[in-house]
Amino acid sequence: MRSSGQDQQKTHTLWQRLHIDVPLLLGLLTLLALGLFLVYSAGGQDIAVVYRKARSIGVALLGMFIVAQIPPLVYRKWAVPVFVLGLLMLVSVLLFGHVGKGAQRWLDLGFIKFQPSEIMKLIVPIMIAWFVSQDSLPVKISTVVLAFILVLLPTLLIAKQPDLGTSLLIASSGIFVIFLAGASWRLISACVGLASAFVPILWMFLMKGYQKQRVLTFLNPEQDPLGSGYHIIQSKIAIGSGGIEGKGWLQGTQSQLEFLPERHTDFIFSVFSEEFGLIGVAALLAVYLFVVMRGLWIAVNAQHAFTKLLAGSLTLTFFVYVFVNIGMVSGLLPVVGVPLPLVSYGGTSMVTLMLGFGILMAISTHRRFHV
C-alpha cells in the first residue's frame, strides 16, 4: 500500500509537470472514445470517417497539451489585442468570407481556412474575465453594462453570418463570467426582463425566415412531418424507440437505415440513445456531469479572480453545448446547430473545446508555480 502511495505521488508530480489534470483528461477521453464508436455507427459504418475523427482527436489533444503549458496569466496580458483582432476578423468574414451551407463563417487566408467565430468562443470569456476582474468583486453595474456591450459585439457579428448556435454559445460564455463575478440578482432579473422584451423585436426584425421556421417547427413538429418537422420527429422516434436498453451498437434502425438526418454530427445523441437506450443516456449524462464538476472544482480552486471566472465560464459554456444539443434533438429546444461536445463528428468545434480544456488544465496545474 505504501509503495503504491508513493507511485501515486510520483505520477501526480509527473502529470503536474506535464500540466495535465488527470481526472479531467479521463472524462474527456471517455467522451472522445465514445465519439469514435458512435461516428462509426452513425457514419454508415465507414471506417474512413472514424480515421478522420481520430485524426481530429489527435490534433485536439495536441492543441490541448500545448495550451496547457501556457501560464494562464499570459492570456490576461493578451486579452485586449486578441479580442480586437477577433472582432476585425469577424467583420472581415462578413465582408469577404467564404460562403458554406448558406452562411458566411469561413475566412480564407490563402494557406488556411478557419472560422474566426470558433476562436471567439475562447477569446470572449478571456476578454470578459479580464474586464470584470479589474475591479474587486462583486461587479458594479457600470462594469456589467460595459461587459454586456463587449459580449454583444461579437455575438451580433456572428448572428449576422448567420450562426445562431455559435452566437448563443459566445453570449452565454460572456454572461457566465458576469454571473460568476457576482452581478446582483436584481440586475440579473432586470436583464431577464429586458431579454424577454427583446424577443418580439428579435422575432420581427432580426431573425431570418428559416430561423423563425425552426422555432415554429419546434413548437409543433407534426405540423409538417415530411418537411421542416422531419428532423425532429425522426430524432424523437430514434430516441424513443431505443427504450431502456437500446437496440445495440450498429443496430439502430433509424440511423442505420438513414431515417435520421445529420446522424454523425448534430443528431449523434439520437443515434446514441437509439442504440444504447436510457441506461446509456444516464451514463453519458453522468460523464458530462463529471467533466462539469471537475471544471468547476478547478475554477473554485483557482487562485485569481481572472482564472476563476475564466475556468467557470469555459466549464459552464461546455455544459451549454450539452444542454442545447440534447435539448434540441429530444424536442425541448428549437433546432440550432450545436454539436454534442466532443462526441459529434466535426473537427473545428472539438479542437476549440479541447483548447478550452487546455486552458482549464493550465489553470489547474500552473497555480502552484505562478506568482
Place this chain on the structure above:
Amino acid sequence: MSPRRVVIRNQSAEANLFARRTFIAFAGVVLVLLILFGNVFNLQVESFEKYQTRSNSNRIKLLPVAPNRGLIYDRNGVLLADNKPVYSLEVIAEDVDDIKDSIEQVSLLLNISPERQTKFFKSMKSKRRFKPVELHSRLSDQQVALFSVNQHKFPGVFVSARLKRYYPFSDLTTHNLGYVARINRKDANKLEQEGKSENYAATYGIGRLGIERYYEDMLHGTIGHQEVEINNQGRVIRTLNYTPPVPGKDLTLTLDIELQMIAKRALSGKRGAIVAMDPRTGGILAMYSNPSYDGNLFVHGISSKNYKKLLESKDLPLINRSVQGYPPASTVKPFLALTGLEENVVTPTTEIHDPGWYQLDGLPNKYRDWKPWGHGMVNLTKAIEQSCNIYFYDLAFKLGITKISNMMERFGFGDYTGIDIHEESKAIMPSVAWKRARYNKSWYTGETLSVGIGQSYWTVTPLQLTQALTTLVNHGERKVPHLLKANSELIIESSGNAYHQITPTIYEPRAPLTLKNEENWDVVLKAMHNTVQKFGATAYRPFKGTTYDASGKTGSAQVARIKQDEKYDAKATSENKRDNAMFIAFAPFDKPEIVIAVAIENVAKGGGATNAAPVARQVMDQYFGDRVITSQTHRAKVNVKTATVTKHQEAD
C-alpha cells in the same frame, strides 16, 4: 478605468462569492441534466411503444404480391384461359456504369426502337436510381433468348417475367370468357367502393366481360405480402417476412370446346348465334356468336386502330348475339300453342280453315300465310308441323295479348335468364302495359295477330329460346342457363346419371311451370317432333338421316315491314333488311340431352329450315357422334327410303 490601477482586494470575500455563484451554477447544471434526463426518460420509457411503432412503420414496408389468376377449363379439361409469362426488359440505373452506352448497345442487340429508348430515358428521370425502369414491355421469345446469351455484357439490365392472361382459342371463346384488361380508373374506383382495393394492390388486370367479369372474385385470389425493411430512400434492405398470395380458383365450364368449334364452323360467313344447352342441368354446351374477336388483343391493351376497326365493323363483332334480342318468328309457335291449350281457347283437335289469309272482322287488312293458297283445314299439330300462320293469327286473336304475354313471361321471355355473364339482354315481351310504358300508346288487336307469329315488338335472345325450350322439354321444370360447372373447391353439377345442382345458391332456382292439364306438354312436343320427323313438315329435310331422334321448330323473321299485298323477295331487298332465319331443336325426343337455338341474320335465300336448321344439325351431329339413339317414334323405323322430295317447299 485604467488596467494598471491597483486595487485592494478582499481575496477571501471574492473566493466566497465565487464559490457561492459556482454552487448556484452547479445546481442549475444538475437541474438541467435532470430535465434532460426526464425528457429522455419520457421518450424512452413512457412513450416507448409509440416510438417503437413509428420506428417500425418507418422501416417496414409491405410489398404486395399479386395472386395468380385461376385458370379456366372446358367441361373436358381443355384449357381455355391460361396465364402466360410475358417478358419485359428492365434496367436499374444504379447498377449500370455508362447508362447511355449500355442502352445503346442493348437496343442494337435486341433491335429496340429509338422511341422506346426515348421513353425509357424520360421515365428514368422520375425514378430513383435503384428502382427498375422498363425499356421494353413485351420481348419476343427470340429477344429473350438473345439477351440471355449476352446478359453478362449488360450488368443492371435484366429480363423480368409477369403472368398475363392468354386465350388459346382466341375468338372462339371471347364472348363467353370475356377477357382480362388493365385496371382503369373506373375499375379502381369501383374496387375502392367495394373495399377490394387492398386485395388488388399488385394486380395488373381485372375481368372485363363474360366469365372473367362474372367470376372475378373467384378467379382473382388473395393478395400476398412481402414484408421488407427499407431505408429512408425506399431501397429494400432485406426481406423480413413473406406471406404468399392465395391463387384464384380454377374454373371448369360446362362448355364443350369441340362443340363450340363446330358451332363456329357452322356459322362461318354468317352473322348469327347458336346456343346449345343441356336441358337436364341448364349447363351451356356451346354458345357462339359470329363474327367474334380475339380477346387476347385486349389483354395487352388494344391499339386504338384495332379497336376502331372492331367498333366500326358493320358486322358488329363486339356484340354477343347469343344474348341479344331477335324477332322469334315461328319458333315461338309451340309455346303459343301450349298457351292456347292451357287457356282452353283450342283443343288438340280444334280445326280452322286456312284460305291463305286472315282478316279481322270489319278491317281491310289481310294477314297472309307464307303459303299463298293456304293449308286448308288445320289443327294444332298440323299448324306447328306446317308453321301455319293463319291458325296462329286466329289463336292469338282468341287469346288476346295479356294471356299470351303472361304465359310467355312464365317461360322466361322478356326477362334475364340468369346466365352467369353480365352481357345478357332482357329482350322484349310486349304487353299492354309494356306498350303504354314504352310508347305511351294503347295496344291494337292487329299487333296481337303479329305477336301470334312471333313478330311485332316481340324479341327473344337465342339463350331465352333455349331456356324456354328446356322448360318445355322438362314438362315445366325450369333450369337456369349457366356456364360454370365447377371450381377447384366446389362442384356445381355432378356428371353421370344424377344430374343435379349441388350448390343451388349459385343459381337461383325458378318455380316450375305447371299446367292445368299436364298432357298438353306432350301434344306440343309431339308436334315439334313431327316438324322434324314427318315427311313434308317444315324441318324434315335438314334432319334427314340422323342417328338421333331430333325435334324442332323453324322460323323466318321479317326484319323490314312488308306493305300490304307486297311480295317479299330477298334478292331485291337490301342485305340488312333481309329476313332472319331462326331454329330451335332438341334431341333425343324421349330423353332430351341437348336443346339448341340458332339465329342467323339477313339470309340471302330461304328461311329457318334452309339456313338455321342445318347449323343446329351440325352441332347435334357432333354432340351425338356415333351414338345411335333408337326410339319407337324415330324415323329410322319408319320406312322413308321411298319418300323422295321432288320439290322443296320453303317452310314458314
